[in-house]
Every structure is written in structure tokens, then in C-alpha cells.
Amino acid sequence: KRRRTSEPSEIEERLESLICRVGEKSNSSLESNLEGLAGVLEADLPNYKSKILRILCTVARLLPEKLTVYTTLVGLLNARNYNFGGEFVEAMIRQLKECLKVNMYNEAVHLVRFLSDLVNCHVIAAPSMVAMFENFVSVTQEEDVPQVRCDWYMFAFLSSLPWVGKELYEKKDAEMDRLLSQTESYLKRRQKIHVPMLQVWTADKPHPQEEYLDCLWSQIQKLKKDRWQERHILRPYLAFDSILCEALQHNLPPFTPPPHTEDSVYPMPRVIFRMFDYTDDPEGPVMPGSHSVERFVIEENLHCIIKSHWKERKTCAAQLLSYPGNNKIPLNYHIVEVIFAELFQLPSPPHIEVMYTTLLIELCKLQPGSLPQVLAQATEMLYMRLDTMNTTCVDRFINWFSHHLSNFQFRWSWEDWSDCLTQDLEKPKPKFVREVLEKCMRLSYHQRIIDIVPASFSVLSPANPVCVYKYGDESNRSLPGYTVALCLTIAIKNKASNDEIFSILKDVPNPNQDDDDDEGFTFNPLKIEVFVQTLLHLAAKSFSHSFSALAKFHEVFKTLAESDEGKLHVLRVVYEVWKNHPQMIAVLVDKMIRTQIVDCAAVANWIFSSELAHDFTRFYIWEILHSTIRKMNKHVLKIHKELEETKARLARQHKRRDSDDDDDDDDRSSDREDGPLEEQIERLQEKVESAQSEQKNLFLVIFQRFIMLLTEHLVRCETGGIDVFTPWYKSCIERLQQIFLQHHQIIQQYMVTLENLLFTAELDHHILAVFQQFCALQA
Amino acid sequence: REAAGGRAAMCSGGTLSILRSDSYADLSQYRDQHFRGTRYDQERLLRKSCTLYVGNLSFYTTEEQIHELFGKSGDIKKVIMGLDKVKKTACGFCFVEYYARGDAENAMRYINGTRLDDRIIRTDWDAGFKEGRQYGRGRSGGQVRDEYRQDYDAGRGGYGKTVQCQ
Numbered sequence: 001k002r003r004r005t006s007e008p009s010e011i012e013e014r015l016e017s018l019i020c021r022v023g024e025k026s027n028s029s030l031e032s033n034l035e036g037l038a039g040v041l042e043a044d045l046p047n048y049k050s051k052i053l054r055i056l057c058t059v060a061r062l063l064p065e066k067l068t069v070y071t072t073l074v075g076l077l078n079a080r081n082y083n084f085g086g087e088f089v090e091a092m093i094r095q096l097k098e099c100l101k102v103n104m105y106n107e108a109v110h111l112v113r114f115l116s117d118l119v120n121c122h123v124i125a126a127p128s129m130v131a132m133f134e135n136f137v138s139v140t141q142e143e144d145v146p147q148v149r150c151d152w153y154m155f156a157f158l159s160s161l162p163w164v165g166k167e168l169y170e171k172k173d174a175e176m177d178r179l180l181s182q183t184e185s186y187l188k189r190r191q192k193i194h195v196p197m198l199q200v201w202t203a204d205k206p207h208p209q210e211e212y213l214d215c216l217w218s219q220i221q222k223l224k225k226d227r228w229q230e231r232h233i234l235r236p237y238l239a240f241d242s243i244l245c246e247a248l249q250h251n252l253p254p255f256t257p258p259p260h261t262e263d264s265v266y267p268m269p270r271v272i273f274r275m276f277d278y279t280d281d282p283e284g285p286v287m288p289g290s291h292s293v294e295r296f297v298i299e300e301n302l303h304c305i306i307k308s309h310w311k312e313r314k315t316c317a318a319q320l321l322s323y324p325g326n327n328k329i330p331l332n333y334h335i336v337e338v339i340f341a342e343l344f345q346l347p348s349p350p351h352i353e354v355m356y357t358t359l360l361i362e363l364c365k366l367q368p369g370s371l372p373q374v375l376a377q378a379t380e381m382l383y384m385r386l387d388t389m390n391t392t393c394v395d396r397f398i399n400w401f402s403h404h405l406s407n408f409q410f411r412w413s414w415e416d417w418s419d420c421l422t423q424d425l426e427k428p429k430p431k432f433v434r435e436v437l438e439k440c441m442r443l444s445y446h447q448r449i450i451d452i453v454p455a456s457f458s459v460l461s462p463a464n465p466v467c468v469y470k471y472g473d474e475s476n477r478s479l480p481g482y483t484v485a486l487c488l489t490i491a492i493k494n495k496a497s498n499d500e501i502f503s504i505l506k507d508v509p510n511p512n513q514d515d516d517d518d519e520g521f522t523f524n525p526l527k528i529e530v531f532v533q534t535l536l537h538l539a540a541k542s543f544s545h546s547f548s549a550l551a552k553f554h555e556v557f558k559t560l561a562e563s564d565e566g567k568l569h570v571l572r573v574v575y576e577v578w579k580n581h582p583q584m585i586a587v588l589v590d591k592m593i594r595t596q597i598v599d600c601a602a603v604a605n606w607i608f609s610s611e612l613a614h615d616f617t618r619f620y621i622w623e624i625l626h627s628t629i630r631k632m633n634k635h636v637l638k639i640h641k642e643l644e645e646t647k648a649r650l651a652r653q654h655k656r657r658d659s660d661d662d663d664d665d666d667d668r669s670s671d672r673e674d675g676p677l678e679e680q681i682e683r684l685q686e687k688v689e690s691a692q693s694e695q696k697n698l699f700l701v702i703f704q705r706f707i708m709l710l711t712e713h714l715v716r717c718e719t720g721g722i723d724v725f726t727p728w729y730k731s732c733i734e735r736l737q738q739i740f741l742q743h744h745q746i747i748q749q750y751m752v753t754l755e756n757l758l759f760t761a762e763l764d765h766h767i768l769a770v771f772q773q774f775c776a777l778q779a
Numbered sequence: 780r781e782a783a784g785g786r787a788a789m790c791s792g793g794t795l796s797i798l799r800s801d802s803y804a805d806l807s808q809y810r811d812q813h814f815r816g817t818r819y820d821q822e823r824l825l826r827k828s829c830t831l832y833v834g835n836l837s838f839y840t841t842e843e844q845i846h847e848l849f850g851k852s853g854d855i856k857k858v859i860m861g862l863d864k865v866k867k868t869a870c871g872f873c874f875v876e877y878y879a880r881g882d883a884e885n886a887m888r889y890i891n892g893t894r895l896d897d898r899i900i901r902t903d904w905d906a907g908f909k910e911g912r913q914y915g916r917g918r919s920g921g922q923v924r925d926e927y928r929q930d931y932d933a934g935r936g937g938y939g940k941t942v943q944c945q
Contacts, residue, residue, distance in 0.1 A: 013796070020797045058795055311801045311888055354851040358889040403851065407894045442847040444896065542842050543858070583843060590854070627854070 075121025166228035273341035347741035402439035465581035582620035837934030853882020865920030
């Protein structure tokens with residue numbers, strides 16, 4: 001039942017499929033496939049030119065890992081049809097402008113690179129490409145623009161040179177020398193305050209964590225010194241040189257970089273992650289040096305492959321492993337390095353963390369004889385360098401390693417890490433092992449962990465996650481509230497209602513008060529203690545049991561936790577009961593926020609309270625805090641979305657009313673229908689404002705508490721004459737950085753308040769530096 | 780400040796079929812035969828569902844373990860353990876409901892087909908939990924697959940029920 005109208009889209013699908021698949025594994029050579037495809041497309045040009053243009057522009061933008069395949073194709077088409085070549089170049093320029101307008105800077109770089117490689121295919125004349133790059137580099141002369149804007153244009157220029165540097169230098173060496181010298185002076189004068197915040201390790205050995213533009217500049221300088229000889233990139237167009245050099249070239253139209261606007265959002269600066277060098281795989285092919293352009297190209301292409309196929313893990317793994325040059329480079333090492341680069345990237349990985357775990361597992365399945373060993377080697381290296389690894393990155397390492405192990409029966413040579421047993425438990429290595437074992441336990445069960453580690457590691461093993469009920473034993477009967485606890489236990493087991501619970505709790509004296517105040521439910525810590533301890537103990541069997549308990553006695557909770565002190569105390573008691581089971585604490589806190597028993601600010605205050613000081617550097621605390629902040633953020637977004645949707649509904653209603661003929665009376669269509677909607681909008685507006693205010697307050701509380709805590713430490717160290725840089729301090733200051741980095745978009749809104757209220761010049765320079773580094777990220 | 784709207788209206792491009800491919804998050808061939816409603820309704824619900832069915836669990840796998848593993852793709856709203864209809868004990872499956880569909884999709888992409896309690900678990904879209912669906916549908920009270928299987932599986936009660944009765 002094929003309709004005529006469906007044919008064109010079928011043809012478009014076929015064309016897209018043909019174009020996308022060229023370069024994949026095939027029985028014929030790449031050259032003959034390209035030649036064949038060029039012939040097919042040339043024949044289809046009369047009828048499907050615009051479709052072919054669209055598809056080619058899209059592959060240029062979205063398949064940068066196959067850049068040279070497609071530039072060759074365009075080159076062949078241009079040789080056969082000059083006009084088509086011209087139209088393609090125009091379409092690419094249009095697409096580039098649109099990308100820049102909507103802040104799609106990463107894709108714009110691919111377009112620029114594509115255009116520059118078209119010089120190699122005789123589609124674009126070299127001088128006009130140099131002219132475009134001159135316009136790019138002159139952006140660095142603009143005044144009052146963010147540095148990140150200049151950075152992008154510089155990056156677009158430099159990162160194209162591995163492909164086209166040789167050709168441009170041959171044709172326009174004087175101009176290129178000038179551009180390179182302008183580049184050098186820009187790079188010298190640009191500020192790099194942001195770099196420490198983005199580095200995975202604070203130490204420079206064995207591999208310095210270089211700022212991305214610095215690294216690229218070193219690579220280009222080396223390339224120039226090597227007379228632009230670049231041997232890694234696959235260049236199919238070389239085989240067609242005789243055809244292509246006959247083609248007429250096009251000049252790029254003069255390209256003016258679109259001006260900076262308030263809405264412009266440029267990519268954040270990066271630090272290049274390196275963990276391997278040529279010494280790490282002595283048996284295999286030599287790994288290109290850190291300042292070689294080959295290294296840059298390989299890493300770019302591998303990152304692009306992941307970006308293209310992140311949703312399809314098997315395809316992604318297969319594509320990574322079939323990257324060309326397999327026998328000339330230690331591909332497994334490059335792949336592992338690139339994956340960890342993404343996993344540890346600050347502020348955030350490009351993709352969800354769990355993707356990397358599963359991708360590595362797929363890679364191990366495809367290369368069972370080699371990849372697991374590289375991964376083990378990488379793990380060992382990461383462990384060795386834990387002392388200087390950024391705390392956020394350590395979190396990710398913990399999550400990855402524990403999850404990975406759970407897929408391989410937790411097999412690991414723990415004894416190799418016995419060195420950590422002699423260290424202070426707060427030091428990074430033993431801390432790491434403890435947290436890993438805790439996470440491993442969460443994915444299995446306590447006894448399993450005891451079984452998998454050597455006996456010597458028992459000091460690092462997690463506690464058995466049992467609940468601690470203070471009224472449990474007869475020996476505790478002298479505790480205040482003990483009898484009420486017993487009473488409550490029986491009542492709850494007999495399916496008591498909230499009211500019955502309230503009346504039992506009335507008998508609990510308030511240690512804070514002299515007079516018994518039965519009327520109001522003022523903050524009574526003992527009431528909270530008895531109720532929460534008893535209930536959580538009864539519901540200890542599973543998460544579901546605990547959630548049911550929270551739901552059933554929601555009213556009691558709300559009343560007891562009405563005040564801020566009440567909320568804080570509830571959290572304290574939860575901790576006391578479940579301190580051996582951090583996972584349970586986390587899910588209970590989550591539930592209590594969602595059911596509004598406690599609010600986000602209470603959780604923040606609780607985390608910074610002295611009762612939790614002992615656990616302050618434990619991973620689960622920060623998981624709870626960041627989860628809390630995320631819930632707050634999602635809440636604001638949700639209400640905002642509701643507001644926008646309601647506004648849109650009102651607008652549609654107005655439109656309908658205006659376009660209606662006047663058969664309705666005014667009073668029927670206006671107030672009565674608008675009224676509810678307008679009221680709704682007003683209410684939602686208030687809700688949004690109140691939510692935004694709560695969100696801002698949450699961040700202010702958190703920053704304030706950090707400042708207090710850190711200042712206290714710094715003052716104590718100064719007066720005591722001891723070194724500031726303890727493991728606790730490193731952890732704490734990096735946790736502060738983490739708040740900034742992980743929620744940077746929201747925090748940008750508060751910059752003025754933060755600068756004027758909290759991060760003022762009087763602050764200790766250690767703390768102020770964090771704020772300054774953060775400001776530098778989008779400066 | 781996000782240019783999300785601009786991206787959607789993006790130029791000559793759009794995207795490519797090969798990049799749209801999302802086979803792990805697609806609907807499988809399986810359709811719950813007990814579903815009340817039309818095939819169309821069922822598929823509509825599956826396509827917007829935030830709930831996953833999780834199978835091939837060990838009988839000993841706990842809600843806590845499931846929460847930890849599936850929490851890696853996003854915030855979990857609820858975990859409902861599958862129970863033997865007669866014994867009311869875990870019988871090797873569960874439902875995981877997320878707040879956001881995107882989080883469930885990531886679970887399909889990255890948790891499906893990996894191990895929990897050393898077993899490769901399988902996830903699939905579910906049209907939504909309804910009371911009664913937490914029970915196994917096999918004659919003996921567990922899951923159907925445990926009625927007839929011939930192999931010995933220590934994590935799932937040993938031999939299949941029919942084999943046990945022989």
C-alpha cells in the first residue's frame with residue numbers, strides 16, 4: 001500500500017543511509033566506495049539537490065570523526081559539478097552562522113574544521129580560508145568581551161591546523177606567521193585563574209594537567225617545527241589528487257564573527273586529562289607524545305565517537321575499537337584514557353556516569369584478552385595518585401570502581417593495596433578503599449564484603465548496616481521516654497492512628513521547658529526522639545517499610561517537625577538510628593524532603609552541624625547534600641514550567657477570543673474564563689518567587705556554613721602554627737569548589753549577592769580564591 | 780540562557796537516523812497479555828512510562844540493592860518487589876518507577892543487561908504498576924518461567940517447579 005507521497009522521504013532515507021554508511025567496513029576500498037557514491041549523488045542532483053545539501057551539511061556537523069571521508073566526497077562532487085560545490089559552501093556558512101547564534105559552539109568547531117579540510121580537497125581556495133581565520137583571530141582584539149569568547153575563536157582556528165596547516169602555510173606563509181604570532185601573544189596575556197578548579201590532580205607529576213589552549217598551542221608549535229608534517233589523519237582525498245586538482249575552487253565569502261550578545265554562552269574552558277604516556281605500554285606501538293598533534297587528533301576523534309554513539313553502547317564500543325591506525329597506536333590505552341577523561345571531567349562529565357561503566361564493560365567483552373589488563377593498570381595508577389586527586393573525581397572513581405567490580409564478582413587484588421592499611425584512616429587511600437567497600441556492600445550485602453577482602457582489611461570494611469534503637473534493651477529503661485517508647489511500640493503494632501499517637505506523646509515531658517505546655521506543640525526534642533526512634537525501629541525491615549511508616553504517620557511528623565529546630569532534630573534522630581546504614585539515611589532524607597517533613601535548608605544545616613562533624617568527609621553526606629540541591633532546583637524548574645504553561649494557555653484563550661466573531665457577549669468570554677487562569681498565574685507567580693527565594697537561601701546557607709567552617713580551621717592552624725593543608729582541609733575546600741561547579745548555572749544568578757555579602761575582600765585568601773576561580777570560568 | 784529553543788529550530792540540519800538510534804530504550808516485542816485495554820493503549824502507556832519491569836533477579840536480591848543500582852540512572856520514586864503469590868516472598872522480579880522518563884531510559888541503556896548479585900538482569904518498559912501485578916503468575920505462585928525451566932538455578936529456588944515435583 002505504497003502511496004506516491006511517501007516516495008520522496010524513502011529516497012531521502014536511502015540517500016541519508018548511503019551517505020552515512022560510506023566509510024564503514026566494506027568489501028570494497030574506501031576510494032572505490034567514495035567514487036561510486038559521488039557518481040550516485042551526481043546523478044541525483046537534478047532532483048534531490050536540496051536534500052543532498054542538507055544531508056551533507058548535517059554529516060559535517062554531526063559526524064566529525066569521519067571528517068576527511070566527507071570532505072573527499074564533497075571534493076569529488078565539486079570536481080563534477082562546480083555549482084553544487086559553491087552551493088554547498090554557502091549552505092555550510094549559513095549553518096555555521098546559525099550554530100553560533102544559538103550557542104552550539106562545539107558543533108560550530110566541526111563545521112570550521114570541515115571547511116578548512118575542504119581546502120585540501122580543492123573546494124575552497126586557501127587564501128580565503130586564511131582570511132576567515134584572520135577574522136577569527138581578530139576577535140581577540142575585541143574589547144569588553146568575555147575571554148571565553150576569544151578562546152573559542154582561537155580554538156576553532158588552532159584546532160583546524162592539524163588538517164590544513166600544511167596547505168595554508170604553503171600558500172600563505174607570511175599571513176600564517178602573523179596569525180601564529182598573534183595567537184602566541186593572546187595566549188600569553190589571557191588569564192588562567194580558572195585552571196586549578198578544573199584539574200583532576202593538583203600535582204604536575206607524572207603528567208601535567210594542562211589548560212586546553214596551552215596544550216593545543218604546544219601541539220601546533222611542534223607541528224610547525226615538524227614543517228607541518230602530519231601522518232596520522234586518514235586523507236582519502238590524496239588518492240584522488242589528479243581529479244581534485246583539476247577542480248575549480250571557491251572563495252569563502254568574507255565571514256564576520258557574529259557580535260557578542262547578552263545571550264551568548266560560550267563553552268567553558270577545559271583541562272586536558274592525561275594518564276598514560278609511551279612508558280605505559282612498552283610492548284606495543286608507541287603512544288604519541290602529549291604535545292604531538294597526533295595525540296590531539298586521536299583524542300578528538302575518540303571523543304566524537306562517544307558523542308555520536310553514547311546511546312548505543314555496543315555500537316560505541318565497536319566504533320571505538322575500529323578506530324583506524326589500530327596497529328600503529330596503543331588504541332586500548334587511548335580509549336581508556338579518553339573515557340576516564342570524560343568521567344573525571346570538571347565540572348561534569350559530558351554524559352551520565354553510569355554510561356562509562358557500561359561502555360567499559362562492553363569494551364572488555366569485545367577485547368577480553370587485552371582491555372581488562374589496561375583497565376587494571378589504569379585503576380592501579382589512579383589509586384597511586386589518590387593523594388592529589390580532586391575530591392569530586394575521587395567520588396566518581398569510587399562509584400565507577402565499585403560498580404565495575406560488582407559486574408566481575410568483586411575480584412580484585414586487594415593485597416596490592418595493603419600500603420593504605422598503615423595510613424591514617426582520613427588519608428585519601430584508605431578513605432578511598434573504605435568508600436569503595438561501602439559502595440560494594442550496597443550492591444551486594446555485608447557478609448559478601450567481609451568474604452572478598454583479606455582479613456587485614458577488616459579495619460576498612462563497612463559497618464553492618466543495622467539500626468540502633470536506644471530504647472531496645474531492658475537495660476535502657478532508665479532513659480527518659482523509655483516507657484512512652486514501649487507504649488508507642490505496642491500502639492503502632494496495633495495499627496494506631498495519628499491521633500492515638502498524639503495522645504500517647506502528650507505524656508512526654510519537654511526537657512527544654514519548665515512548664516508543661518499541652519496546648520501547642522512547641523519544639524520538644526524528647527517527643528521527637530521517642531517517636532522517630534520507635535517508628536524507624538519498627539519499620540527497619542526495608543526501605544518500603546520505612547516509607548510506609550513515614551506516609552502513615554505523616555501528620556505526626558509534620559507537627560513535631562513544624563519548627564526549624566524540630567526539623568533539625570528529626571534529622572539528628574534519623575542519623576542516630578541509622579548511622580550504620582548511610583544508604584537508609586539518604587533515602588529517608590529524600591522522602592522527608594519530598595513529603596515536606598523537612599526542608600532543604602534544614603538538611604543543609606544538619607549536614608554542617610557539629611553532630612555530623614565526624615562523618616563530614618564521608619561520601620554519603622555529599623551525595624545527600626547534592627541530591628537535596630538538585631531536588632530544590634528541579635522544584636523551581638517545575639513550578640516555572642507550570643507558570644509558563646498556564647501563561648501560554650491564557651494567551652491561547654485570548655487569541656481564540658479575539659478571533660471569534662462577536663456572537664458571545666463580552667462578559668461571557670472575558671472575565672469568567674480568564675479569571676481562574678489569571679488567578680492561577682498570580683498564584684503560580686508567587687509560588688515561583690517563593691521557590692526561587694528558598695533556592696537562593698539554600699545556597700547562601702551552604703556557602704555561609706562553608707565559610708564559617710573553613711575560617712575556623714584556618715584561624716586555628718594559623719594560631720597553632722600548623723600546616724593548613726590537612727586531608728580534612730583539602731576535602732572541605734574541594735567540596736566547596738564542587739558546590740560551585742556542580743550548580744554553576746544557578747549560582748551565576750547570585751554572583752552579586754555572593755560578592756557583596758559572603759565572598760568579600762575580608763575573607764581569607766584561601767577561601768576567596770575558590771570564588772575567584774569560579775568567576776573566572778565564564779569571564 | 781539555554782538555547783534549547785534555537786536548537787529545535789536548527790537550520791538545514793536536524794539530525795541523522797543513525798544518530799537517532801536508541802535501540803536499548805525502544806519497546807521490546809513483549810506485551811503483557813494480562814493488560815486491560817487495547818494494544819494501542821498499551822503501547823501509548825509504554826512509550827510514556829517511567830516504570831521498568833526488572834527480571835532475572837535472585838530471590839535473595841533486596842530492595843536496597845535494587846535501589847542502589849537503579850539509582851545510578853536517576854532518582855527513584857518507588858521499588859515494588861515481585862512476590863510469590865502463595866508464600867509472599869521475593870520471587871525474582873520487581874518494578875522500578877522513576878520520577879522522570881529520561882532516567883528510566885538511561886536505566887534501559889546502561890543497567891539492562893549488566894549484573895546484579897552476579898546475575899545478568901533484564902529490564903523492560905512496563906505500562907504501570909497496578910495492584911496485583913506484584914505477584915508471580917506461575918501456577919505454583921512464582922513466575923511462569925520458574926514453573927517449567929529444566930536447569931538448576933541456586934538463586935531462584937533450584938530446579939523449576941515441574942522438575943521439583945517429579
